[in-house]
Each structure stands twice: as C-alpha cells, then as structure tokens.
Amino acid sequence: MEPVIGEKNHNLQKSAVQIEKAAQNGAQIIVLPELANTGYVFNTRAEAFSLAEKIPTGESTLFWLELAHRLDVTIVAGIAECDDEKLFNAAVILGPGGYIGRFRKIHLWDEENLFFEPGDLGFPVFQTRHGRIGIMICYDGWFPESYRMLALQGADLVCMPTNWVPIPGQDPKREPMANVLAMASAHSNSLFVAAADRVGIEREQPFIGHSLIVSHTGWPVAGPASSTEQDIIYAQVNLSDARRKRNWGAFNQVLRDRRTDLYDTVLGSQIKTGWY
Amino acid sequence: MEPVIGEKNHNLQKSAVQIEKAAQNGAQIIVLPELANTGYVFNTRAEAFSLAEKIPTGESTLFWLELAHRLDVTIVAGIAECDDEKLFNAAVILGPGGYIGRFRKIHLWDEENLFFEPGDLGFPVFQTRHGRIGIMICYDGWFPESYRMLALQGADLVCMPTNWVPIPGQDPKREPMANVLAMASAHSNSLFVAAADRVGIEREQPFIGHSLIVSHTGWPVAGPASSTEQDIIYAQVNLSDARRKRNWGAFNQVLRDRRTDLYDTVLGSQIKTGWY
Numbered sequence: 001m002e003p004v005i006g007e008k009n010h011n012l013q014k015s016a017v018q019i020e021k022a023a024q025n026g027a028q029i030i031v032l033p034e035l036a037n038t039g040y041v042f043n044t045r046a047e048a049f050s051l052a053e054k055i056p057t058g059e060s061t062l063f064w065l066e067l068a069h070r071l072d073v074t075i076v077a078g079i080a081e082c083d084d085e086k087l088f089n090a091a092v093i094l095g096p097g098g099y100i101g102r103f104r105k106i107h108l109w110d111e112e113n114l115f116f117e118p119g120d121l122g123f124p125v126f127q128t129r130h131g132r133i134g135i136m137i138c139y140d141g142w143f144p145e146s147y148r149m150l151a152l153q154g155a156d157l158v159c160m161p162t163n164w165v166p167i168p169g170q171d172p173k174r175e176p177m178a179n180v181l182a183m184a185s186a187h188s189n190s191l192f193v194a195a196a197d198r199v200g201i202e203r204e205q206p207f208i209g210h211s212l213i214v215s216h217t218g219w220p221v222a223g224p225a226s227s228t229e230q231d232i233i234y235a236q237v238n239l240s241d242a243r244r245k246r247n248w249g250a251f252n253q254v255l256r257d258r259r260t261d262l263y264d265t266v267l268g269s270q271i272k273t274g275w276y
Numbered sequence: 277m278e279p280v281i282g283e284k285n286h287n288l289q290k291s292a293v294q295i296e297k298a299a300q301n302g303a304q305i306i307v308l309p310e311l312a313n314t315g316y317v318f319n320t321r322a323e324a325f326s327l328a329e330k331i332p333t334g335e336s337t338l339f340w341l342e343l344a345h346r347l348d349v350t351i352v353a354g355i356a357e358c359d360d361e362k363l364f365n366a367a368v369i370l371g372p373g374g375y376i377g378r379f380r381k382i383h384l385w386d387e388e389n390l391f392f393e394p395g396d397l398g399f400p401v402f403q404t405r406h407g408r409i410g411i412m413i414c415y416d417g418w419f420p421e422s423y424r425m426l427a428l429q430g431a432d433l434v435c436m437p438t439n440w441v442p443i444p445g446q447d448p449k450r451e452p453m454a455n456v457l458a459m460a461s462a463h464s465n466s467l468f469v470a471a472a473d474r475v476g477i478e479r480e481q482p483f484i485g486h487s488l489i490v491s492h493t494g495w496p497v498a499g500p501a502s503s504t505e506q507d508i509i510y511a512q513v514n515l516s517d518a519r520r521k522r523n524w525g526a527f528n529q530v531l532r533d534r535r536t537d538l539y540d541t542v543l544g545s546q547i548k549t550g551w552y
Contacts, residue, residue, distance in 0.1 A: 106535050113527045122538050142464050142530065144420030145539045169493030169521070177463050177494050184460030187445075187453050188418050217445030218453050245445070251389045254418065259382050262398050263421045 001032065001230050002200035005039030008051060012037055012063050015077070019064075022232050023071040029130055033198040034078035034105075034137050034163040035089065041203040045087065045115045052082035056099040061092050068094040074128055076135060078161035089116045091135050091161050093126050101126050103135035107143055123149035131156040131239035138162040141181055141195070144188075151189035151255060156242040158186075160195040164208045176210050179224060187218025190246040190254050192237055199228055216242045277308065277506050278476035281315030284327060288313055288339050291353070295340075298508050299347040305406055309474035310354035310381075310413050310439040311365065317479040321363065321391045328358035332375040337368050344370040350404055352411060354437035365392045367411050367437050369402050377402050379411035383419055399425035407432035407515035414438040417457055417471070420464075427465035427531060432518040434462075436471040440484045452486050455500055463494025466522040466530050468513055475504055492518045 001018055003011040015032055022030050034040065037060040042048040055061055060079055068075045074095045081090035081104070089105040089112055104119030105112075123146060125134045134150030136158060141147075150158055164178045178195070186193045193214040198207045211225035213235040222235040247253050277294055279287040291308055298306050310316065313336040318324040331337055336355055344351045350371045357366035357380070365381040365388055380395030381388075399422060401410045410426030412434060417423075426434055440454045454471070462469045469490040474483045487501035489511040498511040523529050 106538060107533055108527075110525060110527050118535065119538075139528075139533075143534060144424065144461075144464060145534065148420065149539065168524075169491075169495065171495045174495065177460075180456055180494065181460045181464060184453075184457045185420075188420060188457065215445075218456065219445065219447040219450065248444075249386060251384075251386050252415075257383055257415075258419060258421065259394070262382055262395075263425065 001036065002198060003033070003036055003039045005041055005202050006047070006051060007039070008037050008060065011039070012060060015064070016067060018230070018232060019067050019073070019075065020071065022234070023073050025232075025234060027073060027234060029074045029076070029133070029157070029159070029194070031159045031194045031196040032075070032077040032161055033196050034091075034161040035080055036078045036161065036198070038080045039202055040163045040198070040207075041205045042115055043203075048080055048115045049082060049087055052080040052087055054083070055079070055081050055090065055092055055102050061094070061099070064092065065094050065099060069096050069098070072096045074100075074130065074133075076133070076159040076161060078137060078163075086117045087115060088119060089137060090119075091137055091159075093128075093133065093135060093159070095128060100128065103137070105137040105140060106146065107139045109139040123153070125150060125153040125155045131242075134158050136160050138164060141178070141185070144185060147185040147189045147191070151191055154243075155191055156239040157192040157194065160193060162195055162197045164197045164210065166206060166208055175224065176208055178208070179210055179212050179220075182212055182214050183218045183220065186214040186216060188254060190216045191242045192216055192239060194235075197225070199226065199230060213237075216245050277312065278474060279309070279312055279315045281317055281478050282323070282327060283315070284313050284336065287315070288336060291340070292343060294506070294508060295343050295349070295351065296347065298510070299349050301508075301510060303349060303510060305350045305352070305409075305433070305435070305470070307435045307470045307472040308351070308353040308437055309472050310367075310437040311356055312354045312437065312474070314356045315478055316439045316474070316483075317481045318391055319479075324356055324391045325358060325363055328356040328363055330359070331355070331357050331366065331368055331378050337370070337375070340368065341370050341375060345372055345374070348372045350376075350406065350409075352409070352435040352437060354413060354439075362393045363391060364395060365413060366395075367413055367435075369404075369409060369411060369435070371404060376404065379413070381413040381416060382422065383415045385415040399429070401426060401429040401431045407518075410434050412436050414440060417454070417461070420461060423461040423465045423467070427467055430519075431467055432515040433468040433470065436469060438471055438473045440473045440486065442482060442484055451500065452484055454484070455486055455488050455496075458488055458490050459494045459496065462490040462492060464530060466492045467518045468492055468515060470511075473501070475502065475506060489513075492521050
C-alpha cells in the first residue's frame with residue numbers, strides 16, 4: 001500500500017480496504033508494510049512521537065484487531081510505537097482471538113537512528129493457528145543473524161513489513177537485492193518469507209514495492225508486486241513444509257549442520273566484535 | 277574445469293592448461309574447483325585416501341606452486357588432503373612466493389560424511405599482495421556464518437572452489453540457488469566472491485557449472501559460466517572497495533550494525549543449539 005505521512009486515519013481506512021479485499025479472496029495471514037499507519041519519512045522525533053501509539057491499547061492496534069476478529073484473519077502490520085518516552089519502529093501480530101504480540105525493529109536504517117530506539121525485545125516467535133511466525137522489519141533482513149535467530153526457534157514463516165528504498169549498487173536490470181536476500185535466507189533456513197513493501201514517494205524518498213512471498217525452497221511463490229502501484233499478492237502454502245524440508249537427504253539438515261563449535265570457539269571473541 | 281575421478285596426473289595437466297591461459301589473459305588470482313586434482317565421487321574412503329596428499333609437500337601442491345611461481349599468480353585450488361590417517365576436503369592458496377595456507381571444508385555434504393573429516397581449522401583469512409582472502413568450499417556457502425566469520429576478520433575476497441550439484445526445489449527457469457546465495461552473502465558482508473565450479477557428469481552425478489564472480493555490491497561482475505563446458509571467467513576489480521563500501525552513508529555500516537547484544541544474549545544458549 002501507499003501510506004501518507006501523518007495521515008493516520010486515512011492510512012488505517014486505506015489498509016482496511018486492502019485487508020477486506022484480501023480476506024474476501026481467501027487470505028488467512030495478511031502482512032502490511034512498515035509504519036503502515038503513520039508513513040515513514042518523519043522530519044523530527046517530535047513528529048514521529050506525536051503519531052506513535054501504545055501497543056495494544058492504541059487506536060491503530062484496536063482498529064486492526066477489530067478487522068482480524070471480524071474477518072477471521074491474522075494481521076501483521078508495521079506501526080510506530082511509544083512506550084513511555086521511548087519510540088520504536090514496531091510491528092503487531094493480531095489474530096481472530098485478539099492481540100498475539102509485537103516486534104520492535106532491531107537494526108535501524110539511516111535517519112531512523114535519529115528518532116527511534118533500537119529494538120529491545122529480541123526475535124520472538126509467535127504460535128498461531130497456522131504455525132510459528134517470526135517478524136522482522138526491512139533492514140533486519142540484511143542480517144543473516146535475524147533469520148537464524150527465528151529459524152533456530154522453529155519459525156515456519158517470517159512476516160516482513162518493510163519500506164525498501166533504492167540502494168547504491170543496485171543493478172537496474174535485475175530484481176532488487178532485497179528480493180535476493182529474502183530468497184537466499186528462505187533457502188538456507190528452510191522457511192517461508194512474506195515481505196510487504198510500500199510504494200510511492202514521500203518527502204522525496206521513493207520506495208520500490210516488489211513485495212514478495214518466498215517458499216521454504218528460496219523460490220518466489222508470489223510477486224514481485226508492482227514497484228509503483230498498490231497491489232496484493234497471494235500464495236497458498238503449507239507452512240509445515242518449512243519443517244519437513246530442512247532435511248537434505250540422509251546426511252544433511254540445514255540447521256543441524258551448523259558448526260557452532262567453529263563459529264564460537266576458533267575465533268573466540270572475534271566473532272562477536274571483529275574488526276573491519 | 278572437468279576433472280576425471282582418480283586421474284590425478286590428467287587433472288593436473290588439464291588445470292595447467294587453464295591456469296596458463298588465464299595468466300596469459302592477465303589473471304592474477306586464479307580459482308579452481310573443489311577436489312580439482314582427484315575428482316569428486318569416491319566409491320570408498322580407501323579410494324579417496326589413496327588419492328589424497330599431504331599439504332604442502334604432496335605432488336599436486338608442488339605442481340601448482342611451480343605454476344604460481346613461474347606465472348606470477350595466486351592460485352586457490354581444491355585438493356584431497358591426508359594428514360596422518362585423517363582425510364580432508366581441502367583447498368590450498370599458493371602465491372608466487374610460495375605456499376600461503378590451506379582451508380579444510382567445514383560443512384560436509386552428503387556422502388562426503390562417509391569419507392572426510394569435518395574441517396578443523398576454522399575460517400582462516402590469508403594476507404596476500406592483492407588483499408585479504410578467505411576460502412570456503414561448496415556447502416560452506418549455505419551457511420551465512422561462513423561469510424560472517426571471514427568478513428569479521430576483514431576478508432576482501434572469498435575464493436570458493438566448489439562442486440555444485442543440482443538441488444531439490446531449484447526453479448529450472450532461474451539462476452541456480454548457489455548463485456543467489458553467493459550474491460546475497462557478498463552484498464550483506466560487502467565482500468567479493470569468486471566461485472569456481474566444475475562441469476560434467478561423474479559416476480552418474482551431474483555438476484552444474486555456473487561459476488560466478490560477484491562484486492562487493494552483490495551483483496555478478498563475471499559469469500555465470502557454462503553449465504556444461506569448461507570455461508574461464510574473468511573480472512577486474514578493486515578489492516579495496518570491499519572495505520570502503522561497508523559504509524552505508526552516515527549512519528550504517530553493514531558489519532558494525534550487527535546487534536550482537538541480541539544475537540548472543542536474549543536467546544542465551546538457544547542461538548547455539550536451538551530446536552528445529
């Protein structure tokens with residue numbers, strides 16, 4: 001979708017139209033972009049703070065909770081969260097039965113560092129009727145550790161609200177690197193990824209769309225979505241395949257094959273701090 | 277190239293033709309496939325052991341050392357190594373000035389587990405006249421930790437001797453997942469990758485070729501090579517770019533942005549052992 005900066009009510013209503021349409025078409029898990037209720041390009045921390053809400057008692061969470069209940073769907077949506085004086089680039093996961101949990105973006109991108117606190121809740125995995133769902137937001141996906149943390153806790157699906165922007169070095173003739181990263185990580189962790197990006201230009205910042213649903217094999221099963229227009233992409237998958245296909249034949253299993261003895265021991269503290 | 281199982285002298289001579297041609301065309305760092313001197317599909321451990329050599333005193337290492345010296349090039353080549361009674365799927369790195377070092381494949385694939393010991397030397401990074409070079413072999417590249425271990429020690433270039441085989445779930449209309457993994461890892465670690473695969477069918481096992489050279493941006497700068505024919509691909513790059521481009525503008529640097537506080541602390545021991 002294309003949120004408008006600061007127009008929270010407008011954005012919520014716009015999200016409701018998309019959510020209702022998706023649900024009518026059979027969607028059971030619906031992912032919205034990063035900061036779907038507020039827009040992304042804040043000018044000041046004060047602006048971001050004025051738009052942020054408590055979770056789960058704020059108006060946006062309550063609005064989406066009503067939809068999740070009424071439409072019998074699970075919704076993952078990006079939201080600006082305030083917790084006392086702290087501000088987070090967060091996401092909520094909401095089911096038909098109510099509030100399930102939240103995620104706070106861990107790796108902050110660019111000027112987000114001016115406004116938001118870095119996430120302090122780790123990488124939770126949420127039990128849902130559909131399976132185990134983890135969440136990450138945008139730049140979190142640049143860190144293979146994010147996927148590992150979720151996979152090692154058994155996540156079947158990563159829902160990724162995102163606001164992907166054009167990046168230096170992108171080959172314009174090829175799919176965005178954001179898509180390549182999602183594919184590689186889905187493959188090497190054997191989990192599904194549903195990444196919902198926004199579109200449009202906000203305060204001169206363009207976004208690239210290209211929302212994607214990736215199977216546990218690493219290959220897309222839906223998308224990429226439009227780079228400029230609002231769009232919904234759908235995939236019907238069996239999340240249990242994430243668990244089944246972690247076995248590569250008789251000898252190999254992609255998570256158990258990790259050599260944690262060497263990751264942790266040989267380099268000692270270098271793996272934690274390093275130099276570069 | 278296309279090694280022939282058990283025909284070590286033939287394979288070495290074949291590699292010399294390719295190395296001489298590459299050097300004549302200006303190559304300074306030359307990468308050969310995994311197990312380039314012996315072939316890959318051993319029937320028994322005894323067969324593999326009979327073909328393995330000590331490093332650096334075995335005939336294959338000495339053969340390639342002479343080429344490296346005479347042609348003034350750096351060579352990275354896959355080799356079966358014996359160390360007393362132990363057997364490793366290894367690689368050597370050899371410069372004009374002599375033997376630089378070795379790597380032992382850490383993540384063993386399929387029936388390699390029947391014949392080889394898992395690598396016990398960690399992820400060394402070698403100083404060369406061209407910059408800092410790390411090595412991994414084939415299935416090592418499925419583990420983002422391999423790239424992280426090398427990047428955190430400052431590697432500019434990963435040389436990857438490989439024997440990529442067809443994998444389940446590969447979308448035949450798309451580039452091999454092995455290429456996608458190399459691209460994603462080059463990008464998220466800001467380092468160059470030079471992956472040299474073999475071609476041909478050996479004891480009914482096909483190999484997929486598609487050797488690739490990837491820049492620090494994650495985009496290929498040469499290849500993919502042929503999937504069936506011997507081929508040499510070339511790229512001229514500035515390895516220093518690996519270090520320069522780890523900075524994403526004013527706020528972000530892809531390695532320093534890691535949240536090791538959360539990778540290590542929040543999940544405690546789960547990140548090391550996990551359940552899946």
